[in-house]
Amino acid sequence: MSSPIKFKNHPFRFLLYLEWILMTIAVFSAIVPYPIPRYANYPGYPGLTIFTLMIFAILGLRLPTSNQFNKILYTVIQVVIIVIITLFWGKPARIFPVIFLIMVIRSCLIFELPGRLIVTSISFVLFLFTLRIRFYNSPVPGILNDKFRIFGWNLAILFLLTLVFILLLMNAVISERQSKEKLTDANKKLREYALRIENQATLEERNRIAREIHDSLGHSLTALNLQLETALKLWQTNPAKAHDFLARAKELGSKALQDVRQSVSTMRSRSDSFGVSQSASLGISHPWQDESLEQAIIVLLEDVERAINIKPIYNLNISSPLPSEISIALYRITQESLTNICKYATATEIKLELSTSPVELNLEIKDNGVGFELNQNTTGFGLQSMRDRTEALGGQFNIETSSGKGCKIQVRIPINMLNP
Numbered sequence: 001m002s003s004p005i006k007f008k009n010h011p012f013r014f015l016l017y018l019e020w021i022l023m024t025i026a027v028f029s030a031i032v033p034y035p036i037p038r039y040a041n042y043p044g045y046p047g048l049t050i051f052t053l054m055i056f057a058i059l060g061l062r063l064p065t066s067n068q069f070n071k072i073l074y075t076v077i078q079v080v081i082i083v084i085i086t087l088f089w090g091k092p093a094r095i096f097p098v099i100f101l102i103m104v105i106r107s108c109l110i111f112e113l114p115g116r117l118i119v120t121s122i123s124f125v126l127f128l129f130t131l132r133i134r135f136y137n138s139p140v141p142g143i144l145n146d147k148f149r150i151f152g153w154n155l156a157i158l159f160l161l162t163l164v165f166i167l168l169l170m171n172a173v174i175s176e177r178q179s180k181e182k183l184t185d186a187n188k189k190l191r192e193y194a195l196r197i198e199n200q201a202t203l204e205e206r207n208r209i210a211r212e213i214h215d216s217l218g219h220s221l222t223a224l225n226l227q228l229e230t231a232l233k234l235w236q237t238n239p240a241k242a243h244d245f246l247a248r249a250k251e252l253g254s255k256a257l258q259d260v261r262q263s264v265s266t267m268r269s270r271s272d273s274f275g276v277s278q279s280a281s282l283g284i285s286h287p288w289q290d291e292s293l294e295q296a297i298i299v300l301l302e303d304v305e306r307a308i309n310i311k312p313i314y315n316l317n318i319s320s321p322l323p324s325e326i327s328i329a330l331y332r333i334t335q336e337s338l339t340n341i342c343k344y345a346t347a348t349e350i351k352l353e354l355s356t357s358p359v360e361l362n363l364e365i366k367d368n369g370v371g372f373e374l375n376q377n378t379t380g381f382g383l384q385s386m387r388d389r390t391e392a393l394g395g396q397f398n399i400e401t402s403s404g405k406g407c408k409i410q411v412r413i414p415i416n417m418l419n420p
Helices: 013-031 045-061 068-088 097-108 112-138 142-234 239-272 278-282 294-308 324-345 383-394
Strands: 315-316 350-356 360-367 396-401 409-414
Touching: 013 045, 013 097, 045 068, 045 097, 068 097, 068 112, 068 409, 097 112, 097 142, 112 142, 142 239, 142 294, 142 324, 142 383, 239 294, 294 315, 294 324, 294 350, 324 360, 324 383, 324 409, 383 396, 383 409
Parallel strands: 315 350
Antiparallel strands: 350 360, 360 409, 396 409
């Protein structure tokens, strides 16, 4: 009920029909001849009464619900119409207070509870005013007039109870309607929220798969390219050594093919179902077979040594087993860092340290290569991927580098994140 209520969108159509029925009864009582001859010629203006009743009925087709001034003006117009009808009806014994009931019903549709109570009080006062005009000023004998007075007071009490009943009934009906509207809005918002969550989950899954492909397949292809380049250089001078590099290149090619198949299998399983375990539902699987994280990192370091002929210095000290998501994140970050070193750093020294403490897990990888200007290399997917993996675990990712001064990557993950 935030916009003016028109005929086509009246909140309670049956109330509008009820108004028309009551107004028809009121008009009928104004035009039907009075059965008692003594009051048949009582002065009145039925034409004016019917005209005002029609205006009163037309007002019900459009109720103001937004502007407070319009609501008050609307109620004042109704009161004026009721006063006109009271003064010029002309039939003293015809007391059928339908217009008072209609005004109370309309007030419940346009006002809050304080306004409803005020309009109900005004309706009762107007009814008492009507009683005084109709009974106290009627041309009846004194004894009969006293009986009319008693009847009038009884009628006033009955009308007051009727007003209270209508007020309570309308409050209950409107409260139920508002509850349904709130429930409908809540369901709509819930559907919109579920759609946003679904879209967000889809986007996160795409980014996760992109990181996996970049970190796994990208590393394998980079190492494969380095092995082939070295084998090509040694083919004429040292065929045996070149053969070793070609054999390693074949292994890397097989691993790259395995990574592609694993990514496709992950996407297919994600589209079919959520799986039977948390790891399957998240698409989490080890990029190594039955090896430990330390052994998998050592294999990466050996690949670096074969690719650029530099033996990395490392220190791996993990005091307790790590959950899968932690192990995979550390492995991928290490893999991406070493790949970048092989491709761009032209370093002569590489150091890696992985350790845990009672507070946090620390990974540090540094080299003495050419480095780069960090503010000019912020769009690379590899660096962003490492940062995303770290922050997803509640950790901190930091990189220190500058042109000609090497590069140092630090990853810190709170120890409480290690508890599954």
